[in-house]
Amino acid sequence: MTPKTSAAVCGMGHSMKRKEDPRFIRGQGRYVDDIQLPGMLYMDIVRSPYAHATIKAIDISQALKVPGVLAVITGQDLAKYNLHWMPTLMSDTQMVLPTDTVMYQSQEVAAVIATSRYAAADGVDAVEVDYEPLPVVVDPFKALEPGAPVLRTDKKGKTDNHIFHWEVGDRAGTERHFAAADVRVKQDIYLPRIHVASIETCGCIADFDKAMGKLTVYMTTQAPHAIRTVFALVAGHVGLSEERIRIVSPDLGGGFGGKVPVYPGYVIAVAASVLIGKPVKWIEDRMENLQADSFARDYHMTAELAARKDGTITGLRIKTIADHGYADAAANPSKFPAGLFSICTGSYDIKHAFTELDGVYTNKPPGGVAYRCSFRVTEAVHAIERITDVLALELKMDPAELRMKNFIPPEKFPYKSVLGWEYDSGNYAAALAKAMKLIGYADLRREQAEKRKRGELMGIGISSFTEIVGAGPSKDFDILGIKMFDSAEIRVHPTGKAIARFGTKSQGQGHETTYAQIVAEELGIPAQDIAVEEGDTDTAPYGLGTYASRSTPVAGAAGAMAARKIRDKARKIAAHLLEVAEEDLEWEPGKFSVKGAPQKAKTIQEIAFAAYTNHPQGMEAGLEATSYYDPPNLTFPFGSYICVVDIDRGTGMVKIRRFVAVDDCGNIINPMIVDGQIHGGLTMGMAPALLEEISYDEEGNIQGGSFMDYLVPTAMETPRWEVDKTVTPSPHHPLGAKGVGESATVGAPPAIVNAVVDALAHLGVRHIDIPITPEKVWTILKEKGVAE
Numbered sequence: 136m137t138p139k140t141s142a143a144v145c146g147m148g149h150s151m152k153r154k155e156d157p158r159f160i161r162g163q164g165r166y167v168d169d170i171q172l173p174g175m176l177y178m179d180i181v182r183s184p185y186a187h188a189t190i191k192a193i194d195i196s197q198a199l200k201v202p203g204v205l206a207v208i209t210g211q212d213l214a215k216y217n218l219h220w221m222p223t224l225m226s227d228t229q230m231v232l233p234t235d236t237v238m239y240q241s242q243e244v245a246a247v248i249a250t251s252r253y254a255a256a257d258g259v260d261a262v263e264v265d266y267e268p269l270p271v272v273v274d275p276f277k278a279l280e281p282g283a284p285v286l287r288t289d290k291k292g293k294t295d296n297h298i299f300h301w302e303v304g305d306r307a308g309t310e311r312h313f314a315a316a317d318v319r320v321k322q323d324i325y326l327p328r329i330h331v332a333s334i335e336t337c338g339c340i341a342d343f344d345k346a347m348g349k350l351t352v353y354m355t356t357q358a359p360h361a362i363r364t365v366f367a368l369v370a371g372h373v374g375l376s377e378e379r380i381r382i383v384s385p386d387l388g389g390g391f392g393g394k395v396p397v398y399p400g401y402v403i404a405v406a407a408s409v410l411i412g413k414p415v416k417w418i419e420d421r422m423e424n425l426q427a428d429s430f431a432r433d434y435h436m437t438a439e440l441a442a443r444k445d446g447t448i449t450g451l452r453i454k455t456i457a458d459h460g461y462a463d464a465a466a467n468p469s470k471f472p473a474g475l476f477s478i479c480t481g482s483y484d485i486k487h488a489f490t491e492l493d494g495v496y497t498n499k500p501p502g503g504v505a506y507r508c509s510f511r512v513t514e515a516v517h518a519i520e521r522i523t524d525v526l527a528l529e530l531k532m533d534p535a536e537l538r539m540k541n542f543i544p545p546e547k548f549p550y551k552s553v554l555g556w557e558y559d560s561g562n563y564a565a566a567l568a569k570a571m572k573l574i575g576y577a578d579l580r581r582e583q584a585e586k587r588k589r590g591e592l593m594g595i596g597i598s599s600f601t602e603i604v605g606a607g608p609s610k611d612f613d614i615l616g617i618k619m620f621d622s623a624e625i626r627v628h629p630t631g632k633a634i635a636r637f638g639t640k641s642q643g644q645g646h647e648t649t650y651a652q653i654v655a656e657e658l659g660i661p662a663q664d665i666a667v668e669e670g671d672t673d674t675a676p677y678g679l680g681t682y683a684s685r686s687t688p689v690a691g692a693a694g695a696m697a698a699r700k701i702r703d704k705a706r707k708i709a710a711h712l713l714e715v716a717e718e719d720l721e722w723e724p725g726k727f728s729v730k731g732a733p734q735k736a737k738t739i740q741e742i743a744f745a746a747y748t749n750h751p752q753g754m755e756a757g758l759e760a761t762s763y764y765d766p767p768n769l770t771f772p773f774g775s776y777i778c779v780v781d782i783d784r785g786t787g788m789v790k791i792r793r794f795v796a797v798d799d800c801g802n803i804i805n806p807m808i809v810d811g812q813i814h815g816g817l818t819m820g821m822a823p824a825l826l827e828e829i830s831y832d833e834e835g836n837i838q839g840g841s842f843m844d845y846l847v848p849t850a851m852e853t854p855r856w857e858v859d860k861t862v863t864p865s866p867h868h869p870l871g872a873k874g875v876g877e878s879a880t881v882g883a884p885p886a887i888v889n890a891v892v893d894a895l896a897h898l899g900v901r902h903i904d905i906p907i908t909p910e911k912v913w914t915i916l917k918e919k920g921v922a923e
């Protein structure tokens with residue numbers, strides 16, 4: 136797309152350098168832990184070593200003797216104010232601090248408040264808790280068996296560990312269709328628990344000003360406004376009404392969905408500050424972050440496809456058991472207990488589909504969050520892209536040919552999927568064709584055939600995914616009843632510079648740059664002259680925050696709409712200044728000129744000055760506007776990824792030799808930032824495919840609870856990503872843009888798994904669950920008698 140604006144204005148399509156980067160790369164970012172307030176106290180948390188136990192007693196006497204320790208807060212203390220329980224985002228309930236039972240290892244048990252971080256940690260060591268272990272349930276299938284210990288005894292009348300059942304599609308019709316199908320394939324697929332592991336852990340400073348009766352919380356949150364409302368709803372009864380609460384989300388060191396939920400630590404810090412009347416800082420350490428914060432995935436799926444012998448896919452069925460841990464604290468829109476999993480028909484024109492899911496309680500931390508994915512889309516894409524390859528194997532068809540045969544054709548858009556979504560636009564075959572050309576698909580298949588003859592293991596994997604981002608249209612999307620619109624407020628100052636504030640919150644995605652570019656595109660004010668602010672609920676307009684790639688589809692659209700309102704007013708002022716009728720003016724980025732007399736013109740800067748100095752009689756002064764944008768639909772970005780792997784027969788090590796990613800996110804605001812999003816996303820997609828997993832032993836002890844054994848990828852493990860684009864604009868977004876932040880995390884894992892399975896398919900391998908560790912591969916090679 137050729138940019139409409141000059142390089143000086145830097146609207147859409149310019150790879151403008153990120154405005155926020157100078158402060159980040161100089162170490163001058165302002166994160167929560169950088170903030171120091173006068174008289175600030177520190178909080179540290181006592182955590183349970185048991186996954187399930189009764190608390191017989193908590194002895195705080197020794198802790199209170201530690202120099203610097205001022206208080207120890209227990210569940211009994213919070214119970215006096217009815218603050219020991221809180222609602223989760225999915226309307227379940229969760230303990231803030233327990234009064235009698237702990238439900239997972241690392242659960243918060245008590246909090247120590249002290250004059251220094253060190254004293255707080257010493258205090259934690261000195262708290263003595265007497266536990267009596269209870270039977271532990273870690274396996275969600277066993278949790279559903281009759282006679283399994285019932286975990287949520289706090290819920291009156293609860294007799295099992297089942298949380299909810301959810302289903303979409305035509306069960307009976309799909310069953311009938313499967314029974315009559317030519318070809319059927321079925322595969323169990325497990326996506327294990329993983330963690331967002333952002334560089335910055337979670338934390339806050341709760342600062343209650345007794346004189347003003349106002350609470351300010353500096354907090355690692357992706358959704359400051361929603362948090363303010365939730366705090367007011369939970370703590371309104373103790374005087375914290377919403378006008379007295381200010382949430383400030385400063386620079387965030389990554390969020391990826393992990394900074395959407397309210398964790399007990401935030402609530403305890405707030406309670407401590409209100410009780411003590413001083414600011415209280417709580418910052419998790421790395422192990423607390425990995426062990427106790429919300430997890431992602433943990434879906435046990437059984438996927439089935441029905442097809443004709445020629446490879447036409449006709450039916451899809453997926454049954455899932457979702458392990459939510461001790462509480463359903465998923466960060467989903469309220470009406471979607473399984474998120475947007477029903478996008479699982481993917482890029483294919485499938486006539487019969489049905490999916491069902493059961494949520495289950497176990498003795499693990501509650502969740503799960505949408506880790507860099509729009510509410511369970513990663514799971515859905517993994518299921519459809521894996522089972523498609525299983526079908527290709529069954530039919531002895533090339534997986535690229537099978538996909539090409541079944542893609543929704545471009546002329547069918549907007550496309551209504553059988554599971555209820557209306558895809559806005561797409562051209563899937565073009566993206567796959569481009570990826571195949573870039574990687575040299577036919578040559579690679581020839582090379583593979585030759586290598587196979589020599590016993591070498593090489594695989595090629597494809598993933599042609601469809602995403603669903605931009606939650607969302609308020610008729611369907613809300614969180615705890617709050618509709619999922621988003622907002623922008625723009626003020627153009629007299630000197631022609633501007634400030635734009637948004638209801639979202641960047642965690643590293645570059646909003647200060649791209650939002651400025653959106654406003655620059657619409658008003659012709661140089662992006663450098665537009666300050667962007669997010670994250671302070673006292674100043675930014677109300678919005679639902681940043682996750683699920685919703686910033687560009689929703690808040691970005693609000694930015695464009697607010698700018699257009701300003702342009703409408705600017706036109707009136709220009710007509711007044713040029714003494715012509717509004718209809719006689721034409722707009723080009725940055726100025727209005729008189730039709731047929733282009734020398735008679737007023738720049739946006741001249742108009743801005745006039746808005747405060749020489750505006751028409753009867754018009755209000757100023758040049759500002761606000762937009763609350765309620766999108767008519769979600770956006771459906773897509774892409775085709777092709778991965779080439781070589782497998783070492785001596786070690787089972789999988790080496791990604793090449794990885795081509797062709798993405799389509801509609802019109803692009805900043806191509807460099809989009810490439811950065813794809814690069815980062817691909818690395819975060821490779822991570823669970825090859826490295827990351829959090830598992831538990833029979834007693835609920837966490838395995839993978841530190842970076843010693845939870846393997847996050849570094850530059851060393853990351854291959855050179857080859858990225859390219861196709862551009863299919865969204866027909867309903869004001870700028871034709873779709874979200875992009877999560878595409879690569881969603882699309883990459885099945886491409887990698889498909890490549891590994893493809894390398895081993897001739898040995899009879901059909902599926903491998905992630906993470907595909909060298910040990911797992913080596914065990915298969917040994918079984919098949921090909922290990923070196």
Ligand code: CDP
Nearest residue numbers: 644649684685686687804805872874875876
């Ligand atoms: O909600 P989040 O910011 O995570 O996701 P997003 O809307 O997909 O945007 C991620 C980054 O890519 C932002 O800086 C966007 O403005 C930018 N982007 C873009 O430049 N062009 C697009 N079509 C989509 C996103």
